[in-house]
Amino acid sequence: MDSINKQQPEKNYQDLWGSEAGEKIKALTEKADSCFFCTKIETNRPLQVRPMSVQKVDENGNFWFLSSSDSHKNEEIETDNHVQLLFQGSAHSDFLSIYGKATISRDQALIDELWNPILKTWFTEGKDDPRITVIKVEVADGYYWDNKHGNAVAFVKTLVGATIGQTLDDSIEGKLKV
Numbered sequence: 249m250d251s252i253n254k255q256q257p258e259k260n261y262q263d264l265w266g267s268e269a270g271e272k273i274k275a276l277t278e279k280a281d282s283c284f285f286c287t288k289i290e291t292n293r294p295l296q297v298r299p300m301s302v303q304k305v306d307e308n309g310n311f312w313f314l315s316s317s318d319s320h321k322n323e324e325i326e327t328d329n330h331v332q333l334l335f336q337g338s339a340h341s342d343f344l345s346i347y348g349k350a351t352i353s354r355d356q357a358l359i360d361e362l363w364n365p366i367l368k369t370w371f372t373e374g375k376d377d378p379r380i381t382v383i384k385v386e387v388a389d390g391y392y393w394d395n396k397h398g399n400a401v402a403f404v405k406t407l408v409g410a411t412i413g414q415t416l417d418d419s420i421e422g423k424l425k426v
Contacts, residue, residue: 262422264392269424270309272392276344277305279337285313286332287324289347295332296324300328309426311346314362316370317354318379325350331385341419343393348385358382390424410425 264272277283298321302313311333311397315322325331329351335344359382363375371377 260419260421262420264422269426270304273309273344273387273390273424274305276342276394277302277335277362279342280335284334286319286334287321289332290327290328290330296320299407309387312362313383314359314367315380315381315383316379322381324350325352325383331387341395345391346387347389350383350385350389353382355382387426392424393419393421395419
């Protein structure tokens with residue numbers, strides 16, 4: 249029996265490298281705005297997972313977050329800086345998994361650049377709160393699942409495929425190397 253990927257009349261796998269991978273990462277994260285930030289991934293113990301808002305994705309594909317210096321997340325990064333970021337941009341597409349290394353800094357210029365007034369909910373003293381740290385995640389590896397022509401076209405192709413008994417999946421997936 250053939251795999252579902254071999255039954256498709258269209259190409260549905262494409263690895264992306266360099267700037268093309270960076271563009272895909274940026275496009276998918278803009279649709280999600282937040283992710284599941286996973287730590288303790290190399291300890292053979294359950295992952296520690298929490299939702300985090302991405303403050304910025306730069307031109308090199310690095311992710312930037314603001315975090316509290318006294319958080320469990322910061323403590324876990326100090327012990328093991330390997331992290332996984334998991335994104336879902338919509339119910340049926342725009343999925344992204346990023347593996348990378350996190351570093352923590354207190355660079356005030358970065359804090360000023362990344363600051364958003366809504367963050368005062370967590371940092372009550374504003375952007376000068378002494379607990380604010382910047383987490384930078386440098387991408388080592390990634391994988392994406394998306395569709396090629398948008399959710400409406402993907403839905404129609406799925407309906408037509410179900411009607412005629414043929415796999416007409418509009419999905420595309422692949423590895424990402426920045």
